[in-house]
Amino acid sequence: MSVALTTNPIEVKRRAEHAVLDCVNCGAHQTPRLPVIRANGLNRPFDLHRCTTCGLIQQFPRYSAGELAALYGASYYVFDESEEDRWARAVQQYVIHLLPHESKSPKRLLDVGCALGHVAALAQRRGWRVMGIDISANAVSRAHVEFGIDARAGALEQHVGTLPPFDVILLGDVIEHLPQPVAFLKSVRSLLSPNGVVCIDTPNFASRWRRIGRSNWIALNRYHINLFEPDTMRDCLRRAGFGDVAVRSYTNHRYETWASRPEVKALIAWLPGGLQWRAQKILSRYNGFGRWSGLRRIKPKTLDEARARVSDFAHYRLDGIPKLTRDNLAVTARVGHAD
Ligand SMILES: [Zn+2]
Numbered sequence: 379m380s381v382a383l384t385t386n387p388i389e390v391k392r393r394a395e396h397a398v399l400d401c402v403n404c405g406a407h408q409t410p411r412l413p414v415i416r417a418n419g420l421n422r423p424f425d426l427h428r429c430t431t432c433g434l435i436q437q438f439p440r441y442s443a444g445e446l447a448a449l450y451g452a453s454y455y456v457f458d459e460s461e462e463d464r465w466a467r468a469v470q471q472y473v474i475h476l477l478p479h480e481s482k483s484p485k486r487l488l489d490v491g492c493a494l495g496h497v498a499a500l501a502q503r504r505g506w507r508v509m510g511i512d513i514s515a516n517a518v519s520r521a522h523v524e525f526g527i528d529a530r531a532g533a534l535e536q537h538v539g540t541l542p543p544f545d546v547i548l549l550g551d552v553i554e555h556l557p558q559p560v561a562f563l564k565s566v567r568s569l570l571s572p573n574g575v576v577c578i579d580t581p582n583f584a585s586r587w588r589r590i591g592r593s594n595w596i597a598l599n600r601y602h603i604n605l606f607e608p609d610t611m612r613d614c615l616r617r618a619g620f621g622d623v624a625v626r627s628y629t630n631h632r633y634e635t636w637a638s639r640p641e642v643k644a645l646i647a648w649l650p651g652g653l654q655w656r657a658q659k660i661l662s663r664y665n666g667f668g669r670w671s672g673l674r675r676i677k678p679k680t681l682d683e684a685r686a687r688v689s690d691f692a693h694y695r696l697d698g699i700p701k702l703t704r705d706n707l708a709v710t711a712r713v714g715h716a717d
Pocket of ligand 1: 401402403404405406429430431432433434
């Protein structure tokens with residue numbers, strides 16, 4: 379399917395002026411006024427608005443169903459990322475989200491948005507009974523062929539009636555892509571066992587780097603149509619019937635230091651030529667720091683190496699409990715527990 383996406387800021391503004399924003403979380407009708415983030419061309423051909431009632435950040439105007447389908451064409455998963463970068467990220471996500479839920483008797487895990495299956499494979503190797511699901515048929519077949527993951531293609535809602543109950547459902551970089559997050563979370567809840575847990579990883583719109591980087595913040599892109607903060611994440615989960623919500627935050631190991639931040643590169647670009655070079659040199663000295671620097675310096679190359687590295691970083695699994703200012707939210711919520 380070929381649908382032209384609007385990338386012209388003037389066109390985005392024109393469309394926004396003639397529409398009403400119906401919040402996808404609380405349902406409030408409103409006429410959008412000042413965007414929190416403005417469209418500024420090819421990289422950000424969209425505005426982000428804050429719901430005046432519940433606070434959820436939402437792209438507006440919204441994509442039509444046809445535009446959404448065009449966004450997730452066959453090329454969506456062909457990210458230019460090395461295998462060792464994928465393993466390093468899988469180790470970090472496993473330690474943060476799944477390690478706290480490991481148990482002696484194998485638990486059932488559903489990895490929604492499993493992509494090429496690195497986190498799912500790691501979980502399977504550490505004793506989980508794993509299923510994966512992903513919108514990309516190509517990604518799903520690679521996860522099956524390379525790691526033997528029992529994976530299905532399509533949207534979660536298409537499979538709800540035929541999936542067994544799960545102890546843990548992981549939503550890694552998923553919820554910010556979905557047009558109706560509350561309805562989706564209700565589907566997730568219906569798939570969890572009575573003591574089941576949902577683990578969510580999503581960009582944190584309340585992060586410090588979002589405030590510093592503004593429209594250059596790393597997590598702003600056209601695929602992220604709803605963006606969450608700790609309060610709106612809790613609100614959304616409660617509307618879907620979850621309780622016991624715990625919200626933490628952490629930073630992707632790749633972007634832990636100032637030198638690695640694209641937002642800083644954008645700031646440095648404003649300096650005069652001679653100063654740019656000096657600023658970069660000063661920053662590069664600090665690139666070896668950070669709690670996950672060991673994972674950045676020596677990345678796992680195989681599934682076995684990744685499995686071993688989980689133990690090395692096990693003590694970081696409760697990282698960031700008191701701080702909610704980092705880039706990624708790490709959220710857990712339970713079925714059948716009222717707050
Ligand atoms: Zn709202």
